[in-house]
Amino acid sequence: MTMPNALIPEFDKALRAVFAKAPTRRPMPGAQLPEAELSATEKSHVAALMRVNHCGEICAQALYQGQALASRNPLVRRELEIAAWEETEHLNWTETRIAELGGRKSLLNPLWYGGSLAIGAIAGKCGDAWSLGFLAETERQVEGHLEGHKARLPAQDRKSWEVLEQMKLDEMRHAETAIGHGARELPAPVKFAMKLSSRLMTRLSYWI
Numbered sequence: 001m002t003m004p005n006a007l008i009p010e011f012d013k014a015l016r017a018v019f020a021k022a023p024t025r026r027p028m029p030g031a032q033l034p035e036a037e038l039s040a041t042e043k044s045h046v047a048a049l050m051r052v053n054h055c056g057e058i059c060a061q062a063l064y065q066g067q068a069l070a071s072r073n074p075l076v077r078r079e080l081e082i083a084a085w086e087e088t089e090h091l092n093w094t095e096t097r098i099a100e101l102g103g104r105k106s107l108l109n110p111l112w113y114g115g116s117l118a119i120g121a122i123a124g125k126c127g128d129a130w131s132l133g134f135l136a137e138t139e140r141q142v143e144g145h146l147e148g149h150k151a152r153l154p155a156q157d158r159k160s161w162e163v164l165e166q167m168k169l170d171e172m173r174h175a176e177t178a179i180g181h182g183a184r185e186l187p188a189p190v191k192f193a194m195k196l197s198s199r200l201m202t203r204l205s206y207w208i
Contacts, residue, residue, distance in 0.1 A: 022091035029093065030162030035100070042154045047103025048206045049149050050160065053167070054094040055106045055205040056142060059116040060087040063138065066120020067131045076128045079181060083135070083174045090170070093163045100159075106205045132183035137191055139175035141198060143168050 038046065064084040068077045098105060106112070123134040146168040153160050186194075 022088045022095060024089040024092040026089055028096055028163065029166040030159040033159050033162065035159065036154065036156040038101075038154060038157060042157075043101045044103070046153060046157055046160055047098050047101035049152060050094050050098045050101065050163075051103060051106050052202050052205045053146070053149065053164070054091065054098060055109060055112055055201060056145070057087050057090045057094060058106075058109050059112050059201065060084070060138070060142070061091070062113045062116035063120035063123070064135075066117045066122075067124040067135065070121050070124025071128055071131060073128045076132065076181065079132075079177055080135070083177070086170050086174070090167050093167070097160060097163055107208055108204060112201060112205075129182050129184040130186075132178040132181055133186050136175045136178040136183040137186050137194060139171040139178070141191075141194060143171045143175070145198065145202070146171065 061084060064080045064087065068080040068084070071077045071080065095105065124131045126134075146164050150161055150164050150168075153164075
């Protein structure tokens with residue numbers, strides 16, 4: 001397959017991640033639970049939290065795609081593809097929950113995707129050990145972010161809690177897998193820069 005032809009499926013992935021309804025093989029966590037009684041303000045707040053989490057999954061899709069494109073190791077590429085699939089399921093769950101709450105997805109999703117794709121490609125070019133280190137650190141930070149969001153949910157909203165809890169468990173497993181395949185620990189300044197960029201994305205996506 002020539003380079004231009006090889007990029008067509010990757011371009012299709014980007015379009016589907018940003019604009020199409022994501023698929024899922026697993027049922028949405030908490031789908032069997034009744035909808036909680038939430039005020040209009042609470043619904044708006046939870047929908048905004050879910051919008052932030054949806055943006056995080058958009059970024060994850062792009063990061064893994066960029067890393068997989070740059071990786072020379074078939075095993076690493078396979079692990080990135082597995083993680084990306086589960087992140088696709090997270091996209092489905094968060095998008096579904098946003099709709100149930102009467103919210104909307106972020107208008108900045110194309111921007112988040114493009115920036116994250118570039119970062120993922122750069123991480124991949126640094127070598128598989130560093131790329132896996134970037135994956136592991138990303139997942140650790142997302143795990144903490146999800147735990148914080150669980151604490152900010154209205155106590156009665158078990159449907160949203162179940163979604164975030166399963167997402168957290170998946171992210172923990174992705175980090176453990178990356179470490180098991182030889183991930184290198186990232187330097188402290190890189191971790192700090194990742195936290196700053198995450199905070200920017202979180203604050204903007206909550207409102208826009």
